[in-house]
Amino acid sequence: MINHHPKNDILTAFVSGQLPASVSVVVASHVELCEHCQQQVELITAQQAASAFNSASDNELIGEAPISNSEIDELDMIDMITALEPDTASVETAPVEVAVNSKLLTLPSALRQVVLKEWQGLGKLSRARFDLDDDEMRMSLLHIDKGGSVPTHTHKGFEVTLLLEGSFDDEMGHYSVGDFIWLDGEHTHQPVTQEGCVCLTVSSDAIHFTQGVSQILNPIGRFIY
Amino acid sequence: MLRIDDYVEQLKARAMQKSVAAIDKKEVCTINANTMENQVPPELSQWLVDVANVRCKRAFTELFRFFSPKIKRFGIKQLGNEAQANELIQDTMTNVWKKAHLYNADKGAATTWVYTIMRNASFDMLRRIKSKGEVQLADDIWPTFADEQPEEVMFGDHLMEKQMFNYVDSLPEAQKAVVKGVYYQELSQEQLAKQLGVPVGTIKSRLRLALAKLKKQLGESND
Numbered sequence: 001m002i003n004h005h006p007k008n009d010i011l012t013a014f015v016s017g018q019l020p021a022s023v024s025v026v027v028a029s030h031v032e033l034c035e036h037c038q039q040q041v042e043l044i045t046a047q048q049a050a051s052a053f054n055s056a057s058d059n060e061l062i063g064e065a066p067i068s069n070s071e072i073d074e075l076d077m078i079d080m081i082t083a084l085e086p087d088t089a090s091v092e093t094a095p096v097e098v099a100v101n102s103k104l105l106t107l108p109s110a111l112r113q114v115v116l117k118e119w120q121g122l123g124k125l126s127r128a129r130f131d132l133d134d135d136e137m138r139m140s141l142l143h144i145d146k147g148g149s150v151p152t153h154t155h156k157g158f159e160v161t162l163l164l165e166g167s168f169d170d171e172m173g174h175y176s177v178g179d180f181i182w183l184d185g186e187h188t189h190q191p192v193t194q195e196g197c198v199c200l201t202v203s204s205d206a207i208h209f210t211q212g213v214s215q216i217l218n219p220i221g222r223f224i225y
Numbered sequence: 226m227l228r229i230d231d232y233v234e235q236l237k238a239r240a241m242q243k244s245v246a247a248i249d250k251k252e253v254c255t256i257n258a259n260t261m262e263n264q265v266p267p268e269l270s271q272w273l274v275d276v277a278n279v280r281c282k283r284a285f286t287e288l289f290r291f292f293s294p295k296i297k298r299f300g301i302k303q304l305g306n307e308a309q310a311n312e313l314i315q316d317t318m319t320n321v322w323k324k325a326h327l328y329n330a331d332k333g334a335a336t337t338w339v340y341t342i343m344r345n346a347s348f349d350m351l352r353r354i355k356s357k358g359e360v361q362l363a364d365d366i367w368p369t370f371a372d373e374q375p376e377e378v379m380f381g382d383h384l385m386e387k388q389m390f391n392y393v394d395s396l397p398e399a400q401k402a403v404v405k406g407v408y409y410q411e412l413s414q415e416q417l418a419k420q421l422g423v424p425v426g427t428i429k430s431r432l433r434l435a436l437a438k439l440k441k442q443l444g445e446s447n448d
Contacts (some may be wrong), residue, residue, distance in 0.1 A: 017345075017347055017351075021356075028366040048344075052340055082285055086326060109368060113361075113365060166232075
């Protein structure tokens with residue numbers, strides 16, 4: 001049962017296409033698993049469409065005179081477009097599977113075309129990066145083996161996590177498959193997993209350890225980011 | 226460097242032309258007064274269906290007239306300049322033309338469907354500009370165009386209907402347009418003749434040929 005959802009303002013930014021690509025992928029992956037958020041997204045999309053197309057204020061935002069194509073440009077564009085053939089090729093929808101710790105995991109559809117790089121391990125942690133160019137954001141699959149944990153840390157930037165398999169706990173709660181977690185510098189936590197877990201994560205900066213000898217832990221911070 | 230003044234002048238001149246054109250239009254074209262208002266015309270959905278079924282250029286032109294100024298406004302807000310906003314109009318309306326058959330009126334308003342296409346086009350444009358990302362991600366993130374997976378349990382009727390659709394799809398283009406116009410859209414042969422720009426006799430003969438072909442196919446598969 002999914003208990004942790006993106007907040008409404010995140011869903012709204014998602015629908016309007018204003019989130020960074022990698023964060024959009026994580027939100028989309030949650031929505032794919034979560035009926036509740038599917039309904040929310042449907043609702044917000046209809047609202048956004050209404051405000052983009054129904055409003056009586058075509059001219060307001062651009063100023064007095066609507067900047068518009070001349071009549072001739074418009075007809076050219078219509079001629080050009082209507083000369084094209086309809087696009088009847090069916091969309092590739094086969095799920096993509098990857099091996100995580102020698103078990104197969106079905107990736108969310110939003111990741112269908114994104115290349116996963118090789119796994120790297122550090123103790124009970126392993127991670128594989130996705131090859132997605134998105135400013136300073138990095139997207140990875142993070143696998144924590146049975147009984148593993150990430151030492152207590154906070155985040156310099158933000159970290160978005162979607163639990164794809166297994167479960168974990170931290171000071172703030174228990175998380176299971178489909179849960180969406182958005183953390184930033186205000187949160188300090190130590191995720192622990194009994195049964196092991198696989199997460200899809202996006203971080204905007206290295207994580208910052210708050211306990212122990214930080215110099216020793218710094219490589220892990222960079223590793224996870 | 227100091228081209229801004231020239232640019233403003235150009236804009237002003239263009240705005241002038243535009244308002245003159247608008248006055249002309251008002252005088253000539255009173256029938257369309259309702260669609261010139263900013264409210265959403267009720268025909269949007271039908272126009273999309275006409276584009277899907279009979280590749281109706283007139284319906285597409287109506288869609289273009291309604292949506293392009295609004296897409297432009299959205300584009301200027303999201304992409305920041307007029308050239309890219311124009312590119313967004315082109316990308317969006319091209320996809321509307323090419324993918325109209327994926328629009329399902331039962332699943333939502335025409336405006337919602339076009340919004341998702343515009344949003345996806347804008348998202349991929351921004352990615353192309355920002356990160357030279359070659360992969361078109363938007364349709365995976367918002368699976369607007371995902372083919373409907375057939376329901377696992379299908380009723381006999383639906384199966385038959387689906388098979389019928391397949392037969393119709395396998396007809397030559399000209400015959401397909403006539404069958405779709407007459408049976409899916411319930412247009413009269415006269416209306417269809419006008420829409421496709423051919424004599425009524427041609428519609429009749431295309432329909433006869435198409436029905437003969439469909440009958441043959443159904444007979445064969447019932448053996």
